[in-house]
Amino acid sequence: MPSPRRIPIFDGHNDALLRLHRRSGGDPVAAFLQGEDKGQLDLAKARKGGFAGGLFAIFVPSPDRKTAAPSEKPAAQASDAAGQTPNFASVPSPPGVDPIEAQRIVFAMTALLYRIARASRGRVRVCRTVGDIETCLDRGALAAVLHIEGAEAIDTNFEVLEVLHAAGLRSLGPVWSRPNAFGYGVPFRCPSSPDTGPGLTDLGKDLIRACNRLKILIDLSHLNERGFWDVAELSNAPLVATHSNAHAISPHSRNLTGRQLAAIRESKGLVGVNFAVSFLRPDGRHDKNTPLDLIVQHAEYLLDHLGEDGVGFGSDFDGAMVPDELGDATGLPKLVQALRKRGHSQNLIEKLCFRNWLRVLGRTWK
Numbered sequence: 001m002p003s004p005r006r007i008p009i010f011d012g013h014n015d016a017l018l019r020l021h022r023r024s025g026g027d028p029v030a031a032f033l034q035g036e037d038k039g040q041l042d043l044a045k046a047r048k049g050g051f052a053g054g055l056f057a058i059f060v061p062s063p064d065r066k067t068a069a070p071s072e073k074p075a076a077q078a079s080d081a082a083g084q085t086p087n088f089a090s091v092p093s094p095p096g097v098d099p100i101e102a103q104r105i106v107f108a109m110t111a112l113l114y115r116i117a118r119a120s121r122g123r124v125r126v127c128r129t130v131g132d133i134e135t136c137l138d139r140g141a142l143a144a145v146l147h148i149e150g151a152e153a154i155d156t157n158f159e160v161l162e163v164l165h166a167a168g169l170r171s172l173g174p175v176w177s178r179p180n181a182f183g184y185g186v187p188f189r190c191p192s193s194p195d196t197g198p199g200l201t202d203l204g205k206d207l208i209r210a211c212n213r214l215k216i217l218i219d220l221s222h223l224n225e226r227g228f229w230d231v232a233e234l235s236n237a238p239l240v241a242t243h244s245n246a247h248a249i250s251p252h253s254r255n256l257t258g259r260q261l262a263a264i265r266e267s268k269g270l271v272g273v274n275f276a277v278s279f280l281r282p283d284g285r286h287d288k289n290t291p292l293d294l295i296v297q298h299a300e301y302l303l304d305h306l307g308e309d310g311v312g313f314g315s316d317f318d319g320a321m322v323p324d325e326l327g328d329a330t331g332l333p334k335l336v337q338a339l340r341k342r343g344h345s346q347n348l349i350e351k352l353c354f355r356n357w358l359r360v361l362g363r364t365w366k
């Protein structure tokens, strides 16, 4: 793992499990542990780039994504790229997911992560506490925290939530960018306000209370603005958007307005800067020819509005198109270098790279 001088990066969002789950043929466990040509994140790329761990998302694809989501990137690889078109058109929300089918996929992807961890012989660990993550950082093991993006698999009595928590679930987004029983996700639109419709349902509000009781982090990233304020009003935990950017720079519906950032700051929460080109660019285009410096610009804007303890990274590796200049997880040292070039201190860069994430997870899970 990283040499002593290299700063480890703990990251708020990746879709490596989705990529592995959907790959045709071969052994997904070996593909992750040995690394392969395709994809943006696997163990080999993580070690090369100093990616020390992060929230590993479980995402249940919509049934007819291929017809609903024209995208430059194959739908099979994208969760955040889905629904985005190069010409900024808005795409209707994809259809809902059957809860039983959602459970089948959630269990399969959870099992996949545990199989990876077991076969890794200590090189990958599923972490349930900040202490677990710190142990991984010390030993150079990849720290994986189980996250669910879209709660379709959760039943109305929260029994599945209880079981998943016992299986290591520590973070959950009530919705992805589609409606479900818990609320209305924000559709992919640019330019657009995030204020796109109704927020959480009554059941969604119960889910927030259940997450608070179990101390599961509630991810705001795919909620629309009404849903965001519903969580802000109800939750007793810091407000966290694991992979979102500044609306003032990129006026995408997935990004956060000044008022939202003020509420996150007030709660001592955190935003993970998303590397997806569509959420970085002022024009929202799906264009891999996007400068790495835009990630730095979003980080600096968010630092100005959230303070130096309120910003981390939320790469969206394997879920979205990222700037070519970064490429994949092996490109992370270029991002750290760009932050150094801007004159940021070692202390601030360490906060951005992992300390802030560990702080907010500690406050949420305590």
Ligand code: ZN
Pocket (backbone or CB within 6 Å): 079, 080, 149, 221, 222, 243, 319
């Ligand atoms: Zn996402």
